[in-house]
Amino acid sequence: MASEALLFYAFAAATVIGAIIVVAQRNPVYSLMSLVGSFFGLCGLYVLLEAPFLAVVQIIVYAGAIMVLFLFVVMVLNVPREDAAEWDRSHPLFRPMAMRVGAALALLLTVELGWALSRTPGLTAPIGEDRPAVSSMAELGRVLFTEYMFAFEVTSILIIAAMVGAVVLSRKRDD
Amino acid sequence: MGAIVETLTSPMLIGYLVVVSIVFVGLQLMAAVMVYAERKVAAFMQQRYGPYLVGPRGLLQPVADILKLFFKEELRPKAADAFLFSLAPIISVATAYLAFAPVPFGAPTDFFGLLPEKIPLMVADVDVGVLVIFAVASMGVYGIVLAGWASNSKYSLLGGLRSSAQMISYELAYGMALATVVMLAGSMSLREIVDQQQGYWFGFIPKWYIFPQLLGFFVFACAGVAETNRAPFDFPEAEQELVAGYHTEYSSMRFAMFFMAEYINMVTVSAVATNLFLGGWHGPFIPPEFGWIWFVIKLAALLFAYLWLRWTLPRFRYDQLMAFGWKVLLPLATLNLLLTAAGILYFGL
Numbered sequence: 069m070a071s072e073a074l075l076f077y078a079f080a081a082a083t084v085i086g087a088i089i090v091v092a093q094r095n096p097v098y099s100l101m102s103l104v105g106s107f108f109g110l111c112g113l114y115v116l117l118e119a120p121f122l123a124v125v126q127i128i129v130y131a132g133a134i135m136v137l138f139l140f141v142v143m144v145l146n147v148p149r150e151d152a153a154e155w156d157r158s159h160p161l162f163r164p165m166a167m168r169v170g171a172a173l174a175l176l177l178t179v180e181l182g183w184a185l186s187r188t189p190g191l192t193a194p195i196g197e198d199r200p201a202v203s204s205m206a207e208l209g210r211v212l213f214t215e216y217m218f219a220f221e222v223t224s225i226l227i228i229a230a231m232v233g234a235v236v237l238s239r240k241r242d243d
Numbered sequence: 244m245g246a247i248v249e250t251l252t253s254p255m256l257i258g259y260l261v262v263v264s265i266v267f268v269g270l271q272l273m274a275a276v277m278v279y280a281e282r283k284v285a286a287f288m289q290q291r292y293g294p295y296l297v298g299p300r301g302l303l304q305p306v307a308d309i310l311k312l313f314f315k316e317e318l319r320p321k322a323a324d325a326f327l328f329s330l331a332p333i334i335s336v337a338t339a340y341l342a343f344a345p346v347p348f349g350a351p352t353d354f355f356g357l358l359p360e361k362i363p364l365m366v367a368d369v370d371v372g373v374l375v376i377f378a379v380a381s382m383g384v385y386g387i388v389l390a391g392w393a394s395n396s397k398y399s400l401l402g403g404l405r406s407s408a409q410m411i412s413y414e415l416a417y418g419m420a421l422a423t424v425v426m427l428a429g430s431m432s433l434r435e436i437v438d439q440q441q442g443y444w445f446g447f448i449p450k451w452y453i454f455p456q457l458l459g460f461f462v463f464a465c466a467g468v469a470e471t472n473r474a475p476f477d478f479p480e481a482e483q484e485l486v487a488g489y490h491t492e493y494s495s496m497r498f499a500m501f502f503m504a505e506y507i508n509m510v511t512v513s514a515v516a517t518n519l520f521l522g523g524w525h526g527p528f529i530p531p532e533f534g535w536i537w538f539v540i541k542l543a544a545l546l547f548a549y550l551w552l553r554w555t556l557p558r559f560r561y562d563q564l565m566a567f568g569w570k571v572l573l574p575l576a577t578l579n580l581l582l583t584a585a586g587i588l589y590f591g592l
Contacts, residue, residue, distance in 0.1 A: 132381030
């Protein structure tokens with residue numbers, strides 16, 4: 069069991085440190101790669117939770133598909149390094165009031181997250197006989213197409229709307 | 244303390260370590276053999292001798308090549324991004340090795356009674372093996388994109404973008420072809436998929452999935468060749484247009500790592516095709532404990548087909564490649580998926 073705890077801390081550290089670098093790093097390509105590293109930590113955590121399917125899907129969908137597209141955009145548009153000297157200090161977001169509101173919102177989010185976690189039952193119970201892990205693909209598919217059918221279909225409509233929106237916005241006007 | 248020593252020297256652990264070393268060393272050897280085979284087959288098809296000076300029949304040519312690569316100077320363009328420039332080949336070669344982890348290459352064995360229990364001849368026996376291969380393959384794109392970008396050169400960037408666009412496009416058809424086999428076998432573990440292909444139809448046709456899935460095999464083969472960036476889909480290396488694509492600026496061992504990754508990827512795709520469509524280690528005449536011999540024979544045949552293709556077909560044009568991937572291969576794969584699903588539903592295949 070000790071080795072499992074050790075692995076948990078290793079993966080958790082990778083996830084958190086990766087996520088911190090994403091924000092702290094000023095070179096967009098480095099941010100992107102550390103986000104991929106963070107996803108790998110998350111994938112390890114899923115494996116420890118005995119959900120190998122979720123772990124692999126996490127890699128395929130996020131690290132494999134979405135982040136590669138992000139990388140494409142960053143590289144093709146050649147997004148420049150963020151430079152502290154070039155930051156627009158007069159931007160409304162730099163006003164003291166905006167900063168205070170932002171800090172308050174961040175605090176609120178943390179408290180809310182802690183509150184929600186404390187109210188979720190069975191978080192500390194280990195995965196075992198009586199609490200099967202959600203790794204069975206058949207079960208996952210069944211639930212997705214019965215119980216969560218509506219949410220599933222609505223999500224797909226949302227994605228199509230986003231795609232159509234992107235096409236409309238990026239279309240060149242020929243006038 | 245005693246318990247730790249006991250665990251570390253337990254026959255099972257040593258057995259697993261032996262399997263891991265076989266895969267690691269085996270893949271490296273395969274890459275070396277492929278370098279030699281590539282030259283010899285090319286020479287044979289062009290009525291030349293190929294390498295014949297180093298060792299008997301030029302057999303030591305790969306050793307000479309590797310030595311040369313070791314002693315070459317490591318160059319890096321001044322404007323390159325130093326960290327990502329070194330990271331890219333490592334990502335490429337690491338994902339190449341990693342992709343072979345869930346691939347079995349023989350029947351479970353106890354090494355002729357040396358081990359108390361049988362262990363599967365694979366590095367990691369995961370339930371979702373097929374998906375792991377797919378996921379790791381999609382990670383390989385990073386090595387190429389980063390190499391192209393970090394080199395800070397036009398040819399590298401264009402080559403990197405092209406090959407990653409190609410890999411992303413063909414990944415879909417590749418995944419669909421995998422999905423049909425998963426549907427037939429009802430499992431995502433490669434070991435179980437191979438076991439489903441044991442036995443014969445009518446007493447003489449082996450129950451390999453290539454027979455009900457001829458279309459699937461075709462799609463898988465095309466997508467596999469494109470995924471590994473080999474001719475006729477070798478755009479990253481379209482030397483007439485792009486010098487050497489994403490590895491234009493690389494030299495010495497960093498270049499060798501890309502080279503090795505390409506060959507290991509070919510071996511992995513062929514091994515996966517062997518397991519999914521050609522019955523893995525099952526075959527007539529050879530007893531199951533020597534099943535890996537069948538596996539090696541099938542693998543070698545597929546690898547030869549790779550070389551054969553390269554020296555037979557001319558390279559596609561880039562737009563043809565994209566049109567083929569999206570307008571031919573993907574619809575074919577989808578059709579195959581629907582047909583297979585209908586077959587399973589109505590005839591219970």
